[in-house]
Amino acid sequence: MAQQHILQVSELTKKVRFILESELNTVWLCGEISNFIAASSGHWYLSLKDQKSQVRCAMFKGNNRRVRIAPQNGQQVLVRAKVSLYEPRGDFQLIIEQMESAGEGLLRQQYQLLKDKLHLEGLFELHHKQQIPKLIQTVGVVTSPTGAAVRDIITVLKRRNPLLNVIIYPALVQGDQAKYDIAQAITTANERNEVDVLLIGRGGGSLEDLWAFNEEIVARAIFQSTLPTISAVGHEIDTTLSDYVADLRAPTPSAAAEIVSADLDERLNKVTELLNRGHFALKQQLQRSIHMLTNFKHRLSQVHPEQQLQNKQQKSDELTIRLQRLVTRKLSQLKHKPEYLEQRLLSAAPSHQIAQKLAQATQLKEKLTNAQQRLLSTKRDSFAHQCEQLHIVSPLATIARGYSITRDNQHKMIKSIKDVKPESQIKIEVADGVINAKVIGVQENETN
Known part of the structure; x- marks a missing residue:
């Protein structure tokens, strides 16, 4: 088998571009503007999109000077453009030649399409x-x-x-x-x-x-x-x-x-009108001839130095835009770096750490104070409860109900008649004081 020719990438993009521009030539397109950029060179770069697709477009300053509207993102427009390919990236794109607002432009497009159809018929x-x-x-x-x-x-x-x-x-x-x-x-x-x-x-x-x-x-x-x-x-x-x-x-x-x-004058005007119509028909034929000539010129223009220069300008504009974005991003990073370093320095400063420790000590002090208060409150409640329980079993409480406690001179509690003798001195404790007494005699209970 004969060896097939292997294309270089640039050869492929050149062939695809030639096919697009020779087959499709000029098209009318309606869409919404997005990603609009007016480059410093005077050229415009944008995308046209609908709900499903979008296509990149370029409009060079020689054409955009004739645009009567101010393009902006989100605007619906009608454009006449040449289908092309941007060879350095291999991107499909449109070179816009004419742009107008979509409303009246669509009506004019419909008018032109129907006019061409009826003319051909x-x-x-x-x-x-x-x-x-x-x-x-x-x-x-x-x-x-x-x-x-x-x-x-x-x-x-x-x-x-x-x-x-x-x-x-x-x-x-x-x-x-x-x-x-x-x-x-x-x-x-x-x-x-x-x-x-x-x-x-x-x-x-x-x-x-x-x-x-x-x-x-x-x-x-x-x-x-x-x-x-x-x-x-x-x-x-x-x-x-x-x-x-x-x-x-x-x-x-x-x-x-x-x-x-x-009248006679009007009939002469009628002849003039017929001449005008003949002129119009000739003009239409001339326009068709001009259109054919334009197609040939277009194919010739693809190898023209001006076309090559426009491609280089577009690439230069693209690189300029990318450089501007990179510089802007880098400047933004450098602008915020001192603030970041200052924040880190403040975080590591002794004064900041001391302030943190003081705040921590204050927090611990408050916790300790609260814990002491809670413990003291708990002890007070426990002490009060024990006092209450002690009071319940205290002899004083018994004495207060009418009972008494008898002790000898050595303050020993007398529990039996055997603990005293006649003529012994004793002390009797009652609720409101002490009675000093002397034992006259003792008597056992009859039950004993």
Whole structure:
């Protein structure tokens, strides 16, 4: 078997990068900004994420100068970016070329996607356009019957040609139901076939207000109309898909009314409008050619020194950011080290140890005092109890109940008559004192 070629890591990353950039090229992406960094070089580095995934992005200063918003973490944005690979790390990343807020940006993206789709299907081609009749007797108007647009149209028609008949096909022109109303009104006008030309439009407003005229169902209803159609949506600067599909675009509803009631000058203006449409078609073709040229330039730019320089700048920015973080962390450690050493020194200082010993001695003294007090209290209670018990068996208590104790001159207790003789001196102790007496005689008990 032939020996297989073994790739170096740099060769692999280069091949993967070429595949990504040549196959995917430019993409639109909506996501939430996180880890945003504005480098000192002027470049931006960030991540775009949703609930499941995230991707690293870079936006170089030549492009981010044109951004009208101030990016910040947590912000939802819509970006146009080139899919690429950062070769030094082998990281998949996006090179952002355009950034805008997600709300209006998503609508514009939907508008562009549907526009491209309808354009590829041929709905904008000139050979599908019908000629606006030169002699018009009846004009149909698809719009809101209570809006300012219908009043402007009727006013202009009456002023320029009072003999014209006007038929209103009422429809909502704003909200979720509007697209169905407009499409149905166009269908109804074609089924009745009672007008020479059909005006479709409304007054000006925001992109959201005019969105019904960017819906596919409305564009296809206009394209399928057998009646000549004039799109008159918003102001002159407003452009909707209805304008591209209709047989003719009027900058305003009033201008549409002037077209259908045009005199010689207006017909000349119509020729100018046709020329403008031809110019627009040529411009579209030119843009497609430019797009193809841009793709070739992009592939060529991958080996351009400027591209290599941008990669080196990105790597330099990354190393600078890592160095700044390392220095900041080291400075923080050095800042807290003296405090740590001071705390250790204070803990080992004799004064601190003396204070600890004094606190310990005070604690032991309090324990000893408490123990002595408890012991003294216990001894007092025991002594009181013993005194009480002693009092119970004391002879004094017996004497207090009316008894007495007799002793001889030697203070010996006399317990029997045998302990005394007649004429002996004795002492009798009673409760409140001592009685000195002399024995006159003794007498035994009869029981003895």
